[in-house]
Amino acid sequence: MKLEKNENKATRIGFGEGLRDIAKQNTNIIGIGADITSSVSMNIFADEFPERFFSFGIAEQNIVAAAAGLALGGKIPFFSTYGVFAALRATDQIRISLCYNNLHVIIGGAHAGISVGADGATHQALEDIAIMRALPNMTVLSPCDANQTYNAVFAAVTQINSPVYLRFGREPMPNFTPKNLEFKIGKGQIFTEGTDVTIIATGHMVWEALEAAKELTKQNISAQVINIHTIKPIDKTLLIESAKQTGAVVTAEEHQIIGGLGSVVAEVLSQNYPVPIEFVGVNDSFGESGNPNELMVKYGLKATNIVSSCKKVLSRKLKNY
Amino acid sequence: MSSISELKNIAKHIRIDLLKSISEAGSGHTGGSLSSADIFTALYFNILNHKPDNPNWAERDKLILSIGHIAPVYYATLAHVGYFSIDELQTLRKLGSRLQGHPGKDHGLPGIELSAGSLGQGLSVAVGLALASKIDKKNNYIYCINGDGELQEGSIWEAAMSASHHKLDNLITFIDRNKLQIDGETENVMSLEPLADKWKAFGWEVFECNGHNIEEIINTVNTAKTIKNKPKLIIANTIMGKGVKSIENNHKWHGKAPSKTELEQFISEVY
Ligand SMILES: Cc1ncc(C[n+]2csc(CCOP(=O)(O)OP(=O)(O)O)c2C)c(N)n1
Numbered sequence: 001m002k003l004e005k006n007e008n009k010a011t012r013i014g015f016g017e018g019l020r021d022i023a024k025q026n027t028n029i030i031g032i033g034a035d036i037t038s039s040v041s042m043n044i045f046a047d048e049f050p051e052r053f054f055s056f057g058i059a060e061q062n063i064v065a066a067a068a069g070l071a072l073g074g075k076i077p078f079f080s081t082y083g084v085f086a087a088l089r090a091t092d093q094i095r096i097s098l099c100y101n102n103l104h105v106i107i108g109g110a111h112a113g114i115s116v117g118a119d120g121a122t123h124q125a126l127e128d129i130a131i132m133r134a135l136p137n138m139t140v141l142s143p144c145d146a147n148q149t150y151n152a153v154f155a156a157v158t159q160i161n162s163p164v165y166l167r168f169g170r171e172p173m174p175n176f177t178p179k180n181l182e183f184k185i186g187k188g189q190i191f192t193e194g195t196d197v198t199i200i201a202t203g204h205m206v207w208e209a210l211e212a213a214k215e216l217t218k219q220n221i222s223a224q225v226i227n228i229h230t231i232k233p234i235d236k237t238l239l240i241e242s243a244k245q246t247g248a249v250v251t252a253e254e255h256q257i258i259g260g261l262g263s264v265v266a267e268v269l270s271q272n273y274p275v276p277i278e279f280v281g282v283n284d285s286f287g288e289s290g291n292p293n294e295l296m297v298k299y300g301l302k303a304t305n306i307v308s309s310c311k312k313v314l315s316r317k318l319k320n321y
Numbered sequence: 322m323s324s325i326s327e328l329k330n331i332a333k334h335i336r337i338d339l340l341k342s343i344s345e346a347g348s349g350h351t352g353g354s355l356s357s358a359d360i361f362t363a364l365y366f367n368i369l370n371h372k373p374d375n376p377n378w379a380e381r382d383k384l385i386l387s388i389g390h391i392a393p394v395y396y397a398t399l400a401h402v403g404y405f406s407i408d409e410l411q412t413l414r415k416l417g418s419r420l421q422g423h424p425g426k427d428h429g430l431p432g433i434e435l436s437a438g439s440l441g442q443g444l445s446v447a448v449g450l451a452l453a454s455k456i457d458k459k460n461n462y463i464y465c466i467n468g469d470g471e472l473q474e475g476s477i478w479e480a481a482m483s484a485s486h487h488k489l490d491n492l493i494t495f496i497d498r499n500k501l502q503i504d505g506e507t508e509n510v511m512s513l514e515p516l517a518d519k520w521k522a523f524g525w526e527v528f529e530c531n532g533h534n535i536e537e538i539i540n541t542v543n544t545a546k547t548i549k550n551k552p553k554l555i556i557a558n559t560i561m562g563k564g565v566k567s568i569e570n571n572h573k574w575h576g577k578a579p580s581k582t583e584l585e586q587f588i589s590e591v592y
Contacts (some may be wrong), residue, residue: 034508036504059473118347119438120414120499122436123438288416289418
């Protein structure tokens, strides 16, 4: 697979373009606006299909439950706002009206992670994966770049018939996966082959993982990089196979370590094939204001942090603990 | 106490300094900060009983900013009234600053009563504070500033019910009624009118005033204080971007920062 950065593009644009294009094929799709329509790129859809876009104002709880009603009435509603508000403000509505009724509603969780930047802690979604993945019937998608986010939108409509939380970011980031790369919900993707250590990453951290693997190659360490675009249901088979092959794992995510991808991987491997694991993520703290790159550095979310975690986990592998 | 003409002059400098800080930060909420600058001036330089040199004074009136995104006007006002130095405004939104994009109590800025930035929570917190003061038989007032778009959050109406149910006449909240929000006009995004009647039906005493006339704001609060057994709402009619003619009444400026060249022009326009 050719993974080359062609441009920087925000994953939220992939979301908006995907929504516009799938809506051309499926007339049941409707969009619900929560007063930040352009911020989450839903304007790309709304401009093309004004009669299928409904403004509901700043009212996340009402929107989620109304989306449940729309789904019961035969529609496929998309609702998007910042992930902090999408996942956390309306959690109970998501749990009961969407998940317990098992309805096909797609929630776009925008502005994921610390890379949101200067808006600060209130707007940086760092707990959304933990909360959304704990809900029965919920599918949690976290694509790695704009092209993959576009494909995730299509998968969320065509491959399943139940609630979806689709997580994406704000800042332009490397867009590097081929446009036509298959997106199969529940299947992880090996992006780089390797034998010494496995790096399992999601979202923006996948690019950092690829950079880390390149650096490790220079140091004679062979790292396998796995992209997890579906946090739930998790690709157990791939995780177990990889752990057997390398015997050491590092996870990387723009999210709290508590409850995120790292926890998923630990849950799977501890039961099936225990190996040492190191976690790259936010360590039980709120974010803060700053520019995106400064924050990624301060919170330890860069390729160099993955590299040092790989070395640490390799020394644990040697010592067998 | 400052005269009305002095207060007007202070408001002008608050506007200039908030524009400077947002421009230096490169992002931030210009529109709502400008629309509420006169309300902030009236509150901190006249209405509130507070001590900038003793921010934790137990008997103080408290102001809860429910719309955390207009932090720039909050910070500029707190600096001008003496909570910290005006120079610090230039650190807005930078790494390590006490002036977070949305107010964060943890970061130690004096005068901040509440971390906020998720809409629709501040009025409930104000209800709790007002109830605590009642329990302790304190004579202080709790003020709150809400946005108009913010009123679309259902939790606001839960707060409204609880405030009148508990007869919180020590609670006075302002609505910055600039009629705009991010997606456009409030009445197009999710209509709010008839706004005054809704609050009256929820058991509040409702006032309206020109939110850019500092004298009128002060007089309205003084009248509101005479009403007993009910929470009070002041619908302050304002203009988004007020004070900089070229961006007034334009929702595109809800969350946009002036560039360096725009800044010079805007400062020259401020009135
Ligand atoms: C719960 C929640 N949902 C959405 C947002 C994003 N947001 C920030 S400001 C804003 C618009 C607020 O409108 P208004 O209260 O009228 O303030 P103004 O535009 O006048 O500054 C929105 C939707 C938020 N901060 N919190």
